[in-house]
Amino acid sequence: xxxxxxxxxxxxxxxxxxxxxxxxxxxxxxxxxxxxxxxxxxxxxxxxxxxxxxxxxxxxxxxxxxxxxxxxxxxxxxxxxxxxxxxxxx
Numbered sequence: 001x002x003x004x005x006x007x008x009x010x011x012x013x014x015x016x017x018x019x020x021x022x023x024x025x026x027x028x029x030x031x032x033x034x035x036x037x038x039x040x041x042x043x044x045x046x047x048x049x050x051x052x053x054x055x056x057x058x059x060x061x062x063x064x065x066x067x068x069x070x071x072x073x074x075x076x077x078x079x080x081x082x083x084x085x086x087x088x089x090x
Protein backbone atom coordinates (compact mmCIF):
# COMPACT_ATOMS: atom_id res chain seq x y z
CA UNK A 1 0.00 0.00 0.00
CA UNK A 2 1.35 3.42 -0.91
CA UNK A 3 1.89 6.22 1.57
CA UNK A 4 -0.91 8.23 -0.09
CA UNK A 5 -3.40 5.40 0.22
CA UNK A 6 -2.40 4.69 3.82
CA UNK A 7 -2.96 8.28 4.86
CA UNK A 8 -6.09 8.99 2.86
CA UNK A 9 -4.42 11.46 0.50
CA UNK A 10 -6.72 11.88 -2.46
CA UNK A 11 -4.52 13.13 -5.24
CA UNK A 12 -5.61 10.92 -8.11
CA UNK A 13 -6.92 12.01 -11.51
CA UNK A 14 -10.29 10.42 -10.67
CA UNK A 15 -10.56 12.39 -7.43
CA UNK A 16 -9.75 15.65 -9.22
CA UNK A 17 -12.25 14.84 -12.01
CA UNK A 18 -14.98 14.23 -9.40
CA UNK A 19 -14.23 17.56 -7.64
CA UNK A 20 -14.35 19.38 -11.00
CA UNK A 21 -17.70 17.74 -11.83
CA UNK A 22 -19.11 18.74 -8.42
CA UNK A 23 -17.95 22.33 -8.99
CA UNK A 24 -19.54 22.44 -12.47
CA UNK A 25 -22.82 21.08 -11.06
CA UNK A 26 -22.79 23.63 -8.24
CA UNK A 27 -22.12 26.45 -10.69
CA UNK A 28 -24.96 25.28 -12.97
CA UNK A 29 -27.39 25.20 -10.00
CA UNK A 30 -26.27 28.65 -8.91
CA UNK A 31 -26.65 30.06 -12.45
CA UNK A 32 -30.18 28.65 -12.70
CA UNK A 33 -31.02 30.05 -9.27
CA UNK A 34 -29.79 33.49 -10.35
CA UNK A 35 -31.88 33.30 -13.53
CA UNK A 36 -35.05 32.40 -11.61
CA UNK A 37 -34.64 34.94 -8.82
CA UNK A 38 -35.98 38.36 -9.76
CA UNK A 39 -34.34 41.68 -8.97
CA UNK A 40 -35.93 44.21 -6.61
CA UNK A 41 -38.02 46.82 -8.44
CA UNK A 42 -36.83 49.49 -5.97
CA UNK A 43 -33.08 48.93 -5.55
CA UNK A 44 -32.23 46.22 -8.12
CA UNK A 45 -30.73 43.83 -5.50
CA UNK A 46 -31.43 40.12 -5.78
CA UNK A 47 -34.65 39.10 -4.08
CA UNK A 48 -35.16 36.14 -1.74
CA UNK A 49 -38.12 33.84 -1.15
CA UNK A 50 -40.11 34.85 1.90
CA UNK A 51 -43.29 33.56 3.50
CA UNK A 52 -46.18 35.77 4.50
CA UNK A 53 -47.04 35.34 8.17
CA UNK A 54 -50.79 35.72 7.77
CA UNK A 55 -51.47 33.05 5.15
CA UNK A 56 -48.07 31.34 4.68
CA UNK A 57 -48.00 32.23 0.96
CA UNK A 58 -44.59 32.64 -0.61
CA UNK A 59 -43.44 35.85 -2.26
CA UNK A 60 -40.21 37.53 -3.27
CA UNK A 61 -38.80 40.09 -0.86
CA UNK A 62 -35.76 42.30 -1.25
CA UNK A 63 -32.55 40.94 0.24
CA UNK A 64 -31.89 44.44 1.63
CA UNK A 65 -34.97 44.30 3.92
CA UNK A 66 -35.67 46.22 6.21
CA UNK A 67 -33.75 48.99 4.45
CA UNK A 68 -35.67 48.30 1.22
CA UNK A 69 -39.22 46.97 1.31
CA UNK A 70 -39.53 45.91 -2.34
CA UNK A 71 -41.69 42.82 -2.96
CA UNK A 72 -43.01 40.81 -5.89
CA UNK A 73 -45.58 38.09 -6.14
CA UNK A 74 -44.28 34.81 -7.50
CA UNK A 75 -45.70 32.01 -9.58
CA UNK A 76 -45.95 28.66 -7.78
CA UNK A 77 -44.05 27.01 -10.66
CA UNK A 78 -41.06 29.29 -10.00
CA UNK A 79 -41.11 28.49 -6.28
CA UNK A 80 -41.28 24.77 -7.08
CA UNK A 81 -38.32 25.04 -9.48
CA UNK A 82 -36.33 26.93 -6.84
CA UNK A 83 -37.18 24.28 -4.23
CA UNK A 84 -36.05 21.44 -6.54
CA UNK A 85 -32.81 23.18 -7.39
CA UNK A 86 -32.01 24.52 -3.96
CA UNK A 87 -28.74 26.36 -3.66
CA UNK A 88 -27.20 27.12 -0.29
CA UNK A 89 -28.11 30.54 0.99
CA UNK A 90 -25.55 33.27 0.63
